[in-house]
Amino acid sequence: MMQNLSEIEADAALMQEVARGSASASRIVADQYLDGSYRLAMRILGEASLAEDMAQEAFLRLWKQAPDWQAKAQIKTWLHRVTHNLCIDYLRKQSRYSDGELPDVEDPGPDVHQLREQRQLSDKVAEAMQKLPARQRVAISLVHFEECGNIEAADIMDISVDALESLLARGRRKLKELLLPVRRLMDGEMG
Structure with a gap:
């Protein structure tokens, strides 16, 4: 199914x-899922310390849920959904859910030795992601960065697959528009 x-x-x-x-x-659960929970929170919130707090809170809830766990969902799906909900609740409390104006994302990845151009491109993509409305940002993060399928991502977000696909389409169009100047600059430098 x-x-x-x-x-x-x-x-x-x-x-x-x-x-x-x-x-x-x-340890197995933490090793397999903590980084993904943090990355999702980081992409939604754009602040490392907040992302850490949300990932930790999601894991606390997972540990509390352990005695009552039922074979209805994968740990990854459950944890992403809890992380998503915690982040969205936080944004709502901060009145930042719908405005799309979140702070720039610092790179949470360990790729210190990346080439400067790759880092700049990554920063531009992260910056563009933060300009998307929160729901589009979440949909793109789940599907493209966390490698969830559309059905799983829709389930995490508690929306229909059609609604997810609509968010993805709008988000991709907006990202393409936001990244067009970067692409033109890269084409100019390379050509």
Whole structure:
């Protein structure tokens, strides 16, 4: 159906071990999913310390949920949804959800040795992402950066697949428009 049943069952078994207090199972969950939760929060909020707080809060909720975990969703899907909701709630409280004017994103990646041009391009994409409305930014982040399928991303955002695809289309158009000057500059430098 929506997700691979064996992955859901494997995650349920892992969560049973977490509920029993298994340190190794807890480490496995953190190793596999903490970075993705942080990256999603970072793309939505644009601030490293806030993203860390949201990822930690999402994991606290995951640990609390462990004894009652049911084989209905993958850990990744559940955690992304909780992270998404925490971030959107934060933005709503800050009255920043719909204005699209969030601070520039500092690069959370460990790629210190990237070429300067790649870093500049990455910064321009991150800057352009922050200019998108929050829901478009979330949709693009889930599908393109977190590699969720459309069905999974729609489920995380609690919207229909058609609504997700509409957000993706509008977000991609806006990104293309925002990044056009960068592309022209790159073509000019290369050509």
